[in-house]
Amino acid sequence: MLPILALHIPDGFLSVPVAAAGWLMMLALVGVALRQTRDQLGERQIPLMGILAAFVFAAQMINFPVAGGTSGHLIGGALVAVLLGPWAAVLVMTSVVGVQALLFQDGGLLALGFNVVNMGIISAFVGYAAYAFTRRMMGETFAATAVGAAAGAWLGVEAAAIATALQLAISGTSPLDVALPAMAGVHALVGIGEALITVGALAFIRQTRPDLLGQPRGAATRGAGWVAAGLLIALAVTLVSPLADPNLDGLERVAEDHGFSEAAQPPAYEILPDYTVPFIEDAALTTIVSGIIGVLIVAGIGFGLARLVAPRRKETTGAG
Amino acid sequence: MNFSFQERYRAGDSLLHRLDPRIKVVVTLVLIVGIVMTPPAAWPAYALLWALLGGLALLGRLGFWRVARTAGLALPFSLAAATLMFTTPGNEVLRVFGLVVSDAGLARFAAILLKSWLAVQAALLLAMTTPFTDLLWALASLRLPQTLVAIIGLMYRYLFTLRDEAERLMRARAARSGSLANHRSGGGLGWRARVAGGMVGSLFLRSYERSERVYAAMLARGYTGRMRALDPPPLRWQAVVLGGVPLAALAIIQLLAARWWA
Structure with a gap:
Protein backbone atom coordinates (compact mmCIF):
# COMPACT_ATOMS: atom_id res chain seq x y z
CA MET A 1 0.00 0.00 0.00
CA LEU A 2 1.35 3.41 -0.90
CA PRO A 3 1.84 5.66 2.09
CA ILE A 4 -0.24 8.47 0.58
CA LEU A 5 -3.20 6.14 0.54
CA ALA A 6 -2.74 4.98 4.10
CA LEU A 7 -5.40 5.64 6.67
CA HIS A 8 -3.00 6.95 9.33
CA ILE A 9 -3.80 10.66 9.47
CA PRO A 10 -0.76 12.73 10.57
CA ASP A 11 -1.13 15.77 12.81
CA GLY A 12 -1.92 19.00 11.01
CA PHE A 13 -4.57 17.44 8.78
CA LEU A 14 -7.40 17.52 11.32
CA SER A 15 -8.51 20.77 12.92
CA VAL A 16 -8.40 20.87 16.71
CA PRO A 17 -12.20 20.57 17.31
CA VAL A 18 -12.43 17.59 14.94
CA ALA A 19 -9.45 15.92 16.58
CA ALA A 20 -10.95 16.53 20.04
CA ALA A 21 -14.22 14.92 18.92
CA GLY A 22 -12.22 11.88 17.80
CA TRP A 23 -10.48 11.62 21.16
CA LEU A 24 -13.81 11.75 23.02
CA MET A 25 -15.27 9.04 20.80
CA MET A 26 -12.19 6.85 21.25
CA LEU A 27 -12.13 7.24 25.04
CA ALA A 28 -15.82 6.38 25.39
CA LEU A 29 -15.73 3.24 23.23
CA VAL A 30 -12.37 1.98 24.51
CA GLY A 31 -13.73 2.28 28.05
CA VAL A 32 -16.66 0.02 27.13
CA ALA A 33 -14.33 -2.37 25.30
CA LEU A 34 -12.13 -2.71 28.39
CA ARG A 35 -15.11 -3.73 30.51
CA GLN A 36 -16.56 -6.10 27.91
CA THR A 37 -13.31 -7.98 27.27
CA ARG A 38 -12.73 -8.30 31.03
CA ASP A 39 -16.16 -9.91 31.35
CA GLN A 40 -15.28 -12.24 28.50
CA LEU A 41 -11.67 -13.12 29.27
CA GLY A 42 -11.21 -12.43 32.97
CA GLU A 43 -7.58 -12.27 33.94
CA ARG A 44 -6.48 -13.63 30.56
CA GLN A 45 -7.47 -10.23 29.13
CA ILE A 46 -4.08 -8.58 29.53
CA PRO A 47 -1.78 -11.32 28.13
CA LEU A 48 -4.12 -12.28 25.29
CA MET A 49 -4.94 -8.74 24.14
CA GLY A 50 -1.32 -7.61 24.49
CA ILE A 51 0.17 -10.46 22.49
CA LEU A 52 -2.54 -10.31 19.83
CA ALA A 53 -1.86 -6.59 19.43
CA ALA A 54 1.79 -7.46 18.82
CA PHE A 55 0.53 -10.12 16.37
CA VAL A 56 -1.46 -7.58 14.33
CA PHE A 57 1.55 -5.29 14.30
CA ALA A 58 3.81 -8.06 12.98
CA ALA A 59 1.16 -9.44 10.62
CA GLN A 60 0.96 -6.04 8.91
CA MET A 61 4.53 -6.68 7.72
CA ILE A 62 3.49 -9.77 5.77
CA ASN A 63 2.77 -8.48 2.29
CA PHE A 64 2.17 -9.90 -1.12
CA PRO A 65 2.84 -8.33 -4.53
CA VAL A 66 -0.31 -7.02 -6.25
CA ALA A 67 0.67 -5.19 -9.42
CA GLY A 68 2.96 -2.42 -10.61
CA GLY A 69 5.25 -2.53 -7.59
CA THR A 70 2.46 -2.10 -5.06
CA SER A 71 1.77 -4.71 -2.47
CA GLY A 72 -1.15 -5.57 -0.25
CA HIS A 73 -1.03 -6.25 3.45
CA LEU A 74 -3.37 -6.78 6.33
CA ILE A 75 -4.92 -4.10 8.52
CA GLY A 76 -6.41 -6.74 10.77
CA GLY A 77 -9.49 -5.30 12.49
CA ALA A 78 -11.94 -7.66 10.81
CA LEU A 79 -9.77 -10.77 11.33
CA VAL A 80 -9.50 -10.22 15.08
CA ALA A 81 -13.21 -9.31 15.27
CA VAL A 82 -14.16 -12.59 13.56
CA LEU A 83 -11.91 -14.65 15.84
CA LEU A 84 -12.48 -12.94 19.20
CA GLY A 85 -15.41 -10.57 18.81
CA PRO A 86 -15.54 -6.85 18.05
CA TRP A 87 -14.78 -5.58 21.56
CA ALA A 88 -11.52 -7.51 21.68
CA ALA A 89 -10.70 -6.18 18.21
CA VAL A 90 -11.27 -2.62 19.44
CA LEU A 91 -8.71 -3.08 22.22
CA VAL A 92 -6.19 -4.84 20.00
CA MET A 93 -6.43 -2.25 17.23
CA THR A 94 -6.37 0.66 19.71
CA SER A 95 -3.09 -0.67 21.09
CA VAL A 96 -1.69 -1.15 17.57
CA VAL A 97 -2.61 2.33 16.34
CA GLY A 98 -1.52 3.91 19.61
CA VAL A 99 1.91 2.29 19.53
CA GLN A 100 2.33 3.14 15.84
CA ALA A 101 1.76 6.80 16.73
CA LEU A 102 3.83 6.88 19.94
CA LEU A 103 6.76 4.75 18.86
CA PHE A 104 6.98 5.16 15.10
CA GLN A 105 5.16 8.47 14.41
CA ASP A 106 2.90 6.60 12.01
CA GLY A 107 -0.19 8.77 12.41
CA GLY A 108 -0.35 11.84 14.64
CA LEU A 109 -0.91 12.09 18.40
CA LEU A 110 -3.67 14.70 18.13
CA ALA A 111 -5.16 12.72 15.24
CA LEU A 112 -4.86 9.50 17.27
CA GLY A 113 -8.51 9.65 18.34
CA PHE A 114 -9.91 9.40 14.84
CA ASN A 115 -7.15 7.05 13.67
CA VAL A 116 -8.27 4.62 16.39
CA VAL A 117 -11.94 5.22 15.58
CA ASN A 118 -11.38 4.61 11.84
CA MET A 119 -8.99 1.67 11.85
CA GLY A 120 -9.92 0.12 15.18
CA ILE A 121 -13.54 0.78 16.00
CA ILE A 122 -15.29 1.32 12.67
CA SER A 123 -13.47 -1.47 10.81
CA ALA A 124 -13.99 -3.90 13.71
CA PHE A 125 -17.69 -3.25 14.21
CA VAL A 126 -18.71 -2.84 10.58
CA GLY A 127 -16.63 -5.91 9.71
CA TYR A 128 -18.10 -7.97 12.51
CA ALA A 129 -21.68 -6.91 11.75
CA ALA A 130 -21.31 -7.95 8.10
CA TYR A 131 -19.76 -11.26 9.17
CA ALA A 132 -22.45 -12.06 11.75
CA PHE A 133 -25.23 -11.08 9.33
CA THR A 134 -23.87 -13.35 6.59
CA ARG A 135 -23.61 -16.26 8.99
CA ARG A 136 -27.15 -15.76 10.13
CA MET A 137 -28.34 -15.74 6.50
CA MET A 138 -26.20 -18.63 5.24
CA GLY A 139 -25.89 -20.86 8.29
CA GLU A 140 -22.95 -22.03 10.35
CA THR A 141 -20.83 -23.54 7.56
CA PHE A 142 -17.26 -22.61 6.71
CA ALA A 143 -18.47 -21.23 3.37
CA ALA A 144 -20.62 -18.78 5.32
CA THR A 145 -17.69 -17.91 7.55
CA ALA A 146 -15.47 -17.26 4.53
CA VAL A 147 -18.04 -15.17 2.66
CA GLY A 148 -18.95 -13.26 5.81
CA ALA A 149 -15.33 -12.60 6.76
CA ALA A 150 -14.51 -11.45 3.21
CA ALA A 151 -17.50 -9.11 3.16
CA GLY A 152 -16.68 -7.88 6.64
CA ALA A 153 -13.02 -7.23 5.82
CA TRP A 154 -13.89 -5.33 2.63
CA LEU A 155 -16.69 -3.28 4.19
CA GLY A 156 -14.61 -2.53 7.28
CA VAL A 157 -11.77 -1.06 5.21
CA GLU A 158 -14.18 0.84 2.99
CA ALA A 159 -16.09 2.32 5.94
CA ALA A 160 -12.81 3.39 7.56
CA ALA A 161 -11.70 5.04 4.30
CA ILE A 162 -15.00 6.92 3.94
CA ALA A 163 -14.77 8.07 7.55
CA THR A 164 -11.22 9.33 6.95
CA ALA A 165 -12.32 11.27 3.88
CA LEU A 166 -15.16 12.84 5.88
CA GLN A 167 -12.86 13.91 8.70
CA LEU A 168 -10.42 15.49 6.24
CA ALA A 169 -13.29 17.30 4.52
CA ILE A 170 -14.80 18.59 7.78
CA SER A 171 -11.35 19.83 8.82
CA GLY A 172 -11.13 21.76 5.56
CA THR A 173 -8.04 19.82 4.50
CA SER A 174 -9.41 18.12 1.42
CA PRO A 175 -12.63 18.87 -0.45
CA LEU A 176 -15.16 16.08 -0.04
CA ASP A 177 -15.80 15.72 -3.76
CA VAL A 178 -12.12 14.86 -4.25
CA ALA A 179 -11.29 13.04 -1.02
CA LEU A 180 -14.33 10.77 -0.96
CA PRO A 181 -14.02 9.16 -4.40
CA ALA A 182 -10.23 8.94 -4.08
CA MET A 183 -10.28 7.30 -0.65
CA ALA A 184 -13.27 5.07 -1.35
CA GLY A 185 -11.92 4.07 -4.77
CA VAL A 186 -8.42 3.17 -3.63
CA HIS A 187 -9.67 1.32 -0.56
CA ALA A 188 -12.15 -0.65 -2.62
CA LEU A 189 -8.97 -2.29 -4.00
CA VAL A 190 -7.10 -2.36 -0.69
CA GLY A 191 -10.19 -4.00 0.82
CA ILE A 192 -9.97 -6.86 -1.69
CA GLY A 193 -6.46 -7.63 -0.45
CA GLU A 194 -7.70 -7.42 3.13
CA ALA A 195 -10.57 -9.80 2.34
CA LEU A 196 -8.27 -12.34 0.59
CA ILE A 197 -5.75 -12.41 3.44
CA THR A 198 -8.46 -12.60 6.10
CA VAL A 199 -10.09 -15.58 4.41
CA GLY A 200 -6.68 -17.22 3.83
CA ALA A 201 -5.83 -16.85 7.51
CA LEU A 202 -9.20 -18.27 8.59
CA ALA A 203 -8.79 -21.23 6.23
CA PHE A 204 -5.40 -21.97 7.75
CA ILE A 205 -6.75 -21.71 11.30
CA ARG A 206 -9.67 -23.98 10.40
CA GLN A 207 -7.26 -26.71 9.30
CA THR A 208 -4.99 -26.38 12.33
CA ARG A 209 -7.11 -25.24 15.28
CA PRO A 210 -10.79 -25.51 14.27
CA ASP A 211 -11.75 -25.06 17.93
CA LEU A 212 -10.76 -21.39 17.68
CA LEU A 213 -13.25 -20.74 14.91
CA GLY A 214 -16.44 -21.02 16.96
CA GLN A 215 -18.29 -17.77 16.59
CA PRO A 216 -17.51 -15.53 19.57
CA ARG A 217 -20.45 -15.22 21.94
CA GLY A 218 -21.55 -13.49 25.11
CA ALA A 219 -19.65 -10.41 26.21
CA ALA A 220 -17.43 -10.60 23.14
CA THR A 221 -20.29 -9.54 20.88
CA ARG A 222 -22.56 -7.69 23.31
CA GLY A 223 -24.20 -4.71 21.64
CA ALA A 224 -22.14 -5.20 18.47
CA GLY A 225 -25.09 -4.78 16.11
CA TRP A 226 -26.17 -1.59 17.84
CA VAL A 227 -22.73 -0.04 17.77
CA ALA A 228 -22.25 -0.98 14.10
CA ALA A 229 -25.65 0.48 13.24
CA GLY A 230 -24.86 3.64 15.20
CA LEU A 231 -21.52 4.07 13.47
CA LEU A 232 -23.06 3.56 10.03
CA ILE A 233 -25.88 6.02 10.79
CA ALA A 234 -23.34 8.56 12.04
CA LEU A 235 -21.30 8.06 8.87
CA ALA A 236 -24.39 8.47 6.71
CA VAL A 237 -25.49 11.59 8.60
CA THR A 238 -22.08 13.25 8.26
CA LEU A 239 -21.92 12.15 4.65
CA VAL A 240 -25.23 13.79 3.82
CA SER A 241 -25.19 16.96 5.89
CA PRO A 242 -22.14 18.79 4.50
CA LEU A 243 -23.57 18.20 1.03
CA ALA A 244 -26.97 19.47 2.05
CA ASP A 245 -25.42 22.58 3.56
CA PRO A 246 -24.29 25.45 1.35
CA ASN A 247 -21.99 23.40 -0.83
CA LEU A 248 -18.50 24.78 -0.41
CA ASP A 249 -16.98 23.15 -3.43
CA GLY A 250 -19.96 23.72 -5.65
CA LEU A 251 -19.89 27.36 -4.66
CA GLU A 252 -16.26 27.65 -5.56
CA ARG A 253 -16.80 26.04 -8.91
CA VAL A 254 -19.57 28.50 -9.66
CA ALA A 255 -17.27 31.34 -8.60
CA GLU A 256 -14.59 30.10 -10.93
CA ASP A 257 -16.99 29.59 -13.79
CA HIS A 258 -18.19 33.15 -13.48
CA GLY A 259 -14.77 34.63 -12.93
CA PHE A 260 -15.49 35.70 -9.37
CA SER A 261 -12.38 33.93 -8.19
CA GLU A 262 -10.24 36.61 -9.81
CA ALA A 263 -11.92 39.17 -7.60
CA ALA A 264 -11.87 37.06 -4.47
CA GLN A 265 -9.67 38.27 -1.67
CA PRO A 266 -7.63 35.97 0.53
CA PRO A 267 -9.95 35.35 3.48
CA ALA A 268 -9.33 36.89 6.87
CA TYR A 269 -7.97 34.05 8.93
CA GLU A 270 -9.35 33.05 12.28
CA ILE A 271 -7.48 31.47 15.17
CA LEU A 272 -9.04 28.13 14.29
CA PRO A 273 -7.13 26.81 11.30
CA ASP A 274 -8.61 26.16 7.89
CA TYR A 275 -12.04 27.48 8.76
CA THR A 276 -11.69 29.94 5.97
CA VAL A 277 -15.39 29.85 5.26
CA PRO A 278 -16.95 30.99 8.51
CA PHE A 279 -20.49 29.75 7.86
CA ILE A 280 -19.39 26.13 7.48
CA GLU A 281 -17.83 26.05 10.92
CA ASP A 282 -20.97 25.75 12.96
CA ALA A 283 -22.72 23.39 10.60
CA ALA A 284 -19.76 21.04 10.47
CA LEU A 285 -19.26 21.08 14.21
CA THR A 286 -22.90 20.42 14.96
CA THR A 287 -22.76 17.58 12.50
CA ILE A 288 -19.88 15.80 14.17
CA VAL A 289 -21.17 16.47 17.65
CA SER A 290 -24.61 15.17 16.74
CA GLY A 291 -23.03 12.15 15.10
CA ILE A 292 -21.02 11.38 18.20
CA ILE A 293 -23.96 11.87 20.53
CA GLY A 294 -25.96 9.57 18.27
CA VAL A 295 -23.26 6.92 18.41
CA LEU A 296 -22.95 7.17 22.16
CA ILE A 297 -26.71 7.01 22.73
CA VAL A 298 -27.05 4.01 20.45
CA ALA A 299 -24.05 2.30 22.02
CA GLY A 300 -25.46 3.04 25.47
CA ILE A 301 -28.88 1.64 24.57
CA GLY A 302 -27.30 -1.45 23.05
CA PHE A 303 -25.11 -1.93 26.09
CA GLY A 304 -28.04 -1.52 28.47
CA LEU A 305 -30.31 -3.84 26.49
CA ALA A 306 -27.66 -6.51 26.26
CA ARG A 307 -27.11 -6.23 30.00
CA LEU A 308 -30.81 -6.83 30.57
CA VAL A 309 -31.04 -9.73 28.14
CA ALA A 310 -27.85 -11.59 29.04
CA PRO A 311 -27.21 -11.98 32.77
CA ARG A 312 -23.69 -10.95 33.61
CA ARG A 313 -21.23 -13.81 33.78
CA LYS A 314 -19.00 -14.11 36.79
CA GLU A 315 -15.36 -13.37 36.15
CA THR A 316 -13.43 -16.53 35.54
CA THR A 317 -10.75 -17.31 38.04
CA GLY A 318 -7.90 -19.74 38.36
CA ALA A 319 -7.70 -22.36 35.66
CA GLY A 320 -5.20 -21.78 32.90
CA MET B 1 6.21 -2.53 4.97
CA ASN B 2 5.10 1.05 5.25
CA PHE B 3 6.77 1.96 8.51
CA SER B 4 10.23 1.63 9.86
CA PHE B 5 10.42 -1.01 12.55
CA GLN B 6 13.29 0.61 14.34
CA GLU B 7 12.84 2.13 17.73
CA ARG B 8 13.54 5.82 17.65
CA TYR B 9 14.78 6.10 21.22
CA ARG B 10 18.35 7.41 21.49
CA ALA B 11 20.02 6.70 24.78
CA GLY B 12 21.48 9.84 26.29
CA ASP B 13 21.88 11.89 29.41
CA SER B 14 20.72 15.32 28.28
CA LEU B 15 18.34 17.58 30.16
CA LEU B 16 15.59 16.42 27.81
CA HIS B 17 16.32 12.75 28.53
CA ARG B 18 16.24 13.32 32.29
CA LEU B 19 13.05 15.39 32.32
CA ASP B 20 10.04 13.74 33.99
CA PRO B 21 8.18 11.77 31.27
CA ARG B 22 4.79 13.02 32.53
CA ILE B 23 5.94 16.59 31.84
CA LYS B 24 7.29 15.56 28.44
CA VAL B 25 3.99 13.93 27.42
CA VAL B 26 1.91 16.94 28.44
CA VAL B 27 4.31 19.46 26.86
CA THR B 28 4.41 17.46 23.61
CA LEU B 29 0.63 17.32 23.38
CA VAL B 30 0.25 21.05 24.10
CA LEU B 31 2.97 21.86 21.55
CA ILE B 32 1.17 19.79 18.89
CA VAL B 33 -2.17 21.45 19.64
CA GLY B 34 -0.42 24.83 19.44
CA ILE B 35 1.23 23.98 16.13
CA VAL B 36 -2.05 22.79 14.60
CA MET B 37 -3.85 25.93 15.79
CA THR B 38 -1.34 28.36 14.26
CA PRO B 39 -3.10 30.73 11.81
CA PRO B 40 -2.37 29.51 8.25
CA ALA B 41 -0.67 32.63 6.92
CA ALA B 42 1.46 33.43 9.98
CA TRP B 43 4.72 32.48 8.27
CA PRO B 44 7.08 34.02 10.86
CA ALA B 45 5.31 31.93 13.52
CA TYR B 46 6.26 28.74 11.67
CA ALA B 47 9.89 29.81 11.59
CA LEU B 48 9.81 30.54 15.31
CA LEU B 49 8.11 27.21 16.06
CA TRP B 50 10.79 25.40 14.08
CA ALA B 51 13.45 27.34 16.02
CA LEU B 52 11.77 26.27 19.28
CA LEU B 53 11.68 22.60 18.26
CA GLY B 54 15.18 22.78 16.85
CA GLY B 55 16.39 24.30 20.10
CA LEU B 56 14.82 21.42 22.02
CA ALA B 57 16.46 18.94 19.60
CA LEU B 58 19.85 20.53 20.30
CA LEU B 59 19.11 20.44 24.04
CA GLY B 60 18.46 16.71 23.74
CA ARG B 61 21.65 16.31 21.61
CA LEU B 62 19.54 14.73 18.88
CA GLY B 63 20.81 16.79 15.99
CA PHE B 64 18.83 19.70 14.59
CA TRP B 65 18.86 18.42 11.01
CA ARG B 66 18.33 14.78 11.82
CA VAL B 67 15.06 15.53 13.64
CA ALA B 68 13.99 17.84 10.81
CA ARG B 69 14.81 15.19 8.20
CA THR B 70 13.16 12.30 10.03
CA ALA B 71 10.02 14.40 10.47
CA GLY B 72 9.58 14.35 6.68
CA LEU B 73 8.21 10.83 6.93
CA ALA B 74 4.60 11.97 7.19
CA LEU B 75 4.83 14.24 4.16
CA PRO B 76 3.65 11.75 1.51
CA PHE B 77 0.22 11.85 3.14
CA SER B 78 -0.03 15.52 2.20
CA LEU B 79 -1.15 14.57 -1.29
CA ALA B 80 -4.52 14.27 0.42
CA ALA B 81 -4.47 18.05 0.86
CA ALA B 82 -2.90 18.93 -2.50
CA THR B 83 -6.24 19.59 -4.15
CA LEU B 84 -6.67 22.63 -1.90
CA MET B 85 -4.23 24.45 -4.20
CA PHE B 86 -6.75 24.23 -7.00
CA THR B 87 -10.06 24.53 -5.18
CA THR B 88 -9.36 27.54 -2.95
CA PRO B 89 -10.44 30.79 -4.60
CA GLY B 90 -7.69 33.40 -4.94
CA ASN B 91 -5.37 35.06 -7.43
CA GLU B 92 -3.84 32.86 -10.07
CA VAL B 93 -0.14 32.17 -9.56
CA LEU B 94 0.41 29.13 -11.74
CA ARG B 95 -1.33 26.97 -14.29
CA VAL B 96 -0.78 23.20 -14.25
CA PHE B 97 -2.44 21.30 -17.11
CA GLY B 98 -5.09 23.97 -17.33
CA LEU B 99 -5.79 23.90 -13.60
CA VAL B 100 -5.41 27.18 -11.78
CA VAL B 101 -3.26 27.25 -8.66
CA SER B 102 -4.39 30.17 -6.50
CA ASP B 103 -2.19 32.05 -4.07
CA ALA B 104 -4.61 31.41 -1.20
CA GLY B 105 -4.73 27.72 -2.08
CA LEU B 106 -0.97 27.46 -2.22
CA ALA B 107 -0.78 29.18 1.18
CA ARG B 108 -3.29 26.80 2.77
CA PHE B 109 -1.51 23.77 1.36
CA ALA B 110 1.89 25.01 2.53
CA ALA B 111 0.48 25.73 5.99
CA ILE B 112 -0.85 22.17 6.31
CA LEU B 113 2.50 20.74 5.21
CA LEU B 114 4.40 22.89 7.69
CA LYS B 115 2.05 22.04 10.54
CA SER B 116 2.30 18.33 9.86
CA TRP B 117 6.09 18.48 9.62
CA LEU B 118 6.44 20.52 12.84
CA ALA B 119 4.00 18.29 14.75
CA VAL B 120 5.95 15.17 13.77
CA GLN B 121 9.12 16.87 15.03
CA ALA B 122 7.45 17.43 18.41
CA ALA B 123 6.33 13.79 18.57
CA LEU B 124 9.84 12.68 17.55
CA LEU B 125 11.45 14.66 20.37
CA LEU B 126 9.30 12.72 22.84
CA ALA B 127 9.98 9.32 21.26
CA MET B 128 13.71 9.93 20.84
CA THR B 129 14.36 10.97 24.43
CA THR B 130 11.96 8.73 26.38
CA PRO B 131 12.25 4.95 26.79
CA PHE B 132 8.90 3.35 26.00
CA THR B 133 8.56 1.89 29.50
CA ASP B 134 8.86 5.39 30.97
CA LEU B 135 6.25 6.59 28.51
CA LEU B 136 3.92 3.83 29.73
CA TRP B 137 4.01 4.71 33.42
CA ALA B 138 3.71 8.38 32.51
CA LEU B 139 0.55 7.61 30.53
CA ALA B 140 -0.77 5.50 33.42
CA SER B 141 -0.26 8.32 35.91
CA LEU B 142 -1.96 10.68 33.43
CA ARG B 143 -5.15 8.64 33.97
CA LEU B 144 -4.99 6.34 30.96
CA ARG B 173 8.50 -17.90 1.64
CA ALA B 174 11.31 -16.12 -0.19
CA ALA B 175 13.50 -19.22 0.06
CA ARG B 176 10.78 -21.29 -1.62
CA SER B 177 9.93 -18.73 -4.30
CA GLY B 178 12.65 -19.24 -6.86
CA SER B 179 11.84 -18.09 -10.37
CA LEU B 180 13.58 -17.97 -13.73
CA ALA B 181 14.11 -14.67 -15.46
CA ASN B 182 11.31 -13.89 -17.93
CA HIS B 183 9.31 -16.77 -16.54
CA ARG B 184 6.09 -16.36 -14.64
CA SER B 185 6.17 -18.36 -11.48
CA GLY B 186 3.65 -18.99 -8.77
CA GLY B 187 -0.07 -18.51 -9.10
CA GLY B 188 -2.29 -15.51 -9.65
CA LEU B 189 -3.27 -12.77 -7.27
CA GLY B 190 -5.70 -14.97 -5.33
CA TRP B 191 -3.03 -17.62 -4.85
CA ARG B 192 -0.46 -15.10 -3.63
CA ALA B 193 -2.99 -13.61 -1.25
CA ARG B 194 -3.89 -17.08 0.07
CA VAL B 195 -0.22 -17.80 0.75
CA TYR B 223 -0.68 -13.14 38.72
CA THR B 224 -4.19 -12.32 39.91
CA GLY B 225 -5.48 -10.20 37.06
CA ARG B 226 -3.74 -7.00 38.10
CA MET B 227 -0.37 -5.82 36.92
CA ARG B 228 1.68 -4.50 39.80
CA ALA B 229 4.05 -1.62 39.26
CA LEU B 230 6.16 0.64 41.42
CA ASP B 231 4.57 3.89 42.42
CA PRO B 232 5.65 6.67 40.10
CA PRO B 233 8.20 9.04 41.65
CA PRO B 234 6.81 12.34 42.97
CA LEU B 235 6.58 15.17 40.50
CA ARG B 236 9.30 17.72 41.27
CA TRP B 237 8.67 21.43 40.89
CA GLN B 238 11.92 21.85 38.90
CA ALA B 239 10.49 19.58 36.21
CA VAL B 240 7.27 21.58 36.09
CA VAL B 241 9.23 24.83 35.71
CA LEU B 242 11.41 23.33 32.96
CA GLY B 243 8.33 22.09 31.14
CA GLY B 244 6.84 25.56 31.39
CA VAL B 245 9.67 27.12 29.36
CA PRO B 246 8.74 25.71 25.92
CA LEU B 247 5.06 26.30 26.70
CA ALA B 248 5.77 29.96 27.50
CA ALA B 249 7.66 30.24 24.22
CA LEU B 250 4.70 28.67 22.42
CA ALA B 251 2.31 31.12 24.10
CA ILE B 252 4.45 34.09 23.00
CA ILE B 253 4.62 32.80 19.41
CA GLN B 254 0.86 32.27 19.30
CA LEU B 255 0.24 35.73 20.78
CA LEU B 256 2.47 37.37 18.17
CA ALA B 257 0.79 35.33 15.44
CA ALA B 258 -2.71 36.27 16.54
CA ARG B 259 -1.76 39.94 16.97
CA TRP B 260 0.32 40.70 13.88
CA TRP B 261 0.70 37.82 11.49
CA ALA B 262 -2.82 36.49 11.19
Missing part, protein backbone atom coordinates in the same frame (compact mmCIF):
# COMPACT_ATOMS: atom_id res chain seq x y z
CA PRO B 145 -6.83 3.15 32.08
CA GLN B 146 -4.41 0.82 33.88
CA THR B 147 -5.61 -2.22 31.92
CA LEU B 148 -4.97 -0.53 28.60
CA VAL B 149 -1.48 0.47 29.74
CA ALA B 150 -0.80 -3.12 30.84
CA ILE B 151 -2.00 -4.42 27.46
CA ILE B 152 0.21 -1.97 25.58
CA GLY B 153 3.11 -2.87 27.86
CA LEU B 154 2.74 -6.57 27.06
CA MET B 155 2.34 -5.74 23.39
CA TYR B 156 5.60 -3.82 23.45
CA ARG B 157 7.32 -6.75 25.18
CA TYR B 158 6.31 -9.15 22.37
CA LEU B 159 6.41 -6.70 19.45
CA PHE B 160 9.96 -7.52 18.47
CA THR B 161 9.59 -11.24 19.23
CA LEU B 162 6.65 -11.52 16.85
CA ARG B 163 8.33 -9.27 14.29
CA ASP B 164 11.13 -11.85 14.19
CA GLU B 165 8.53 -14.63 13.76
CA ALA B 166 7.00 -12.73 10.84
CA GLU B 167 10.44 -12.20 9.31
CA ARG B 168 11.18 -15.92 9.58
CA LEU B 169 7.90 -16.67 7.80
CA MET B 170 8.75 -14.24 5.02
CA ARG B 171 12.29 -15.59 4.69
CA ALA B 172 10.87 -19.10 4.37
CA ALA B 196 0.06 -14.52 2.65
CA GLY B 197 -3.19 -15.38 4.43
CA GLY B 198 -1.80 -18.76 5.47
CA MET B 199 1.25 -17.00 6.88
CA VAL B 200 -0.96 -14.59 8.81
CA GLY B 201 -3.02 -17.52 10.11
CA SER B 202 0.12 -19.33 11.16
CA LEU B 203 1.42 -16.23 12.90
CA PHE B 204 -1.93 -15.86 14.64
CA LEU B 205 -1.77 -19.40 16.02
CA ARG B 206 1.81 -18.96 17.17
CA SER B 207 0.81 -15.72 18.90
CA TYR B 208 -2.35 -17.20 20.42
CA GLU B 209 -0.54 -20.23 21.77
CA ARG B 210 2.27 -18.01 23.03
CA SER B 211 -0.31 -15.97 24.92
CA GLU B 212 -1.53 -19.17 26.60
CA ARG B 213 2.01 -20.04 27.67
CA VAL B 214 2.63 -16.50 28.87
CA TYR B 215 -0.62 -16.54 30.83
CA ALA B 216 0.31 -19.84 32.49
CA ALA B 217 3.74 -18.45 33.35
CA MET B 218 2.14 -15.32 34.79
CA LEU B 219 -0.22 -17.45 36.92
CA ALA B 220 2.74 -19.47 38.14
CA ARG B 221 4.29 -16.24 39.35
CA GLY B 222 1.26 -15.15 41.31
